[in-house]
Amino acid sequence: MEPIDYTETAPLLQAQPSRLLSQVATTVTRQTGQALEAMGAHRNHFAVLATLEAFGPQSQANLSRRTHIDRSDMVAALERLERDGSVSRSVDPQDRRQNVVSLTASGGIRLTELSVALDAAQRTAFAGIDAVELDQLVAILGKLRSAGQR
């Protein structure tokens, strides 16, 4: 007489990767989000700083396209980053509709701090799988993102 496991998943549900995907994403996002919150930061802040470091000064619109952060949420993120002195904004003389957003020196330091915190959180969040599986996961998700945009 076996004990009944009241947390088992129905077969039809196991065949629904979309559900699994969303549940794991929720958990992982919460873990990394809390790590950044403990640093007084936000996921979007890291994404913006990393993108500025990689591609140099650029407009908010390009930052949005590169990070997949909505133009509207970008406004709030930059307002905050500017207030903290991590980025500076000025009107582009070539095209005065745009702001040129630049990483400051202290923004570069901030990026390093956040990167360390995020790496640690990520190691915890993905502790259940090995390095090979993590590589597979990233590769597969990358394909899905390219294929399935919008």
Next chain:
Amino acid sequence: MEPIDYTETAPLLQAQPSRLLSQVATTVTRQTGQALEAMGAHRNHFAVLATLEAFGPQSQANLSRRTHIDRSDMVAALERLERDGSVSRSVDPQDRRQNVVSLTASGGIRLTELSVALDAAQRTAFAGIDAVELDQLVAILGKLRSAGQR
């Protein structure tokens, strides 16, 4: 002189699987959600019906544990499913705190309909990867869910 790609992702961001995970999950969830919405249903409805079919009549608390749907959202889902005639609820005579939720005949038919719609949506959502990769993805996500709960 190469053209500049304004949608490229920063290296530091590519090393952040958590971000990728959340973005892909958002897209896939929207696609499957729309498919069910077109059927007048919701993701949670499918999960509940599939779990009832797999494990038979059971309490709302057990449905919550098995589907990972919050007890609070379960109330709304069952209210709806009962109104549609897909499930029936009655107080458990053995333990009158609990409701016994049962799948009705028309609920079984409904489950089949939703299953077909979901499968189609899922084939589209995961069209970018092959069967082997999908299996890998499900296996990896399964490990992460077991390891990282809460």
Next chain:
DNA sequence: CCTATTTCAGATGGACTGAGATAC
């Protein structure tokens, strides 16, 4: 005239919390 960028104000749905009523 149409399009692009930045900004604001708000809609929408998802995950979750707290507390009350009831029953064990």
Next chain:
DNA sequence: CGTATCTCAGTCAATCTGAAATAG
């Protein structure tokens, strides 16, 4: 008395839309 279940009300952050103001 403490715990479990069901329910309701409501918070909270995330995603996204629409429109205004400005500039090309």
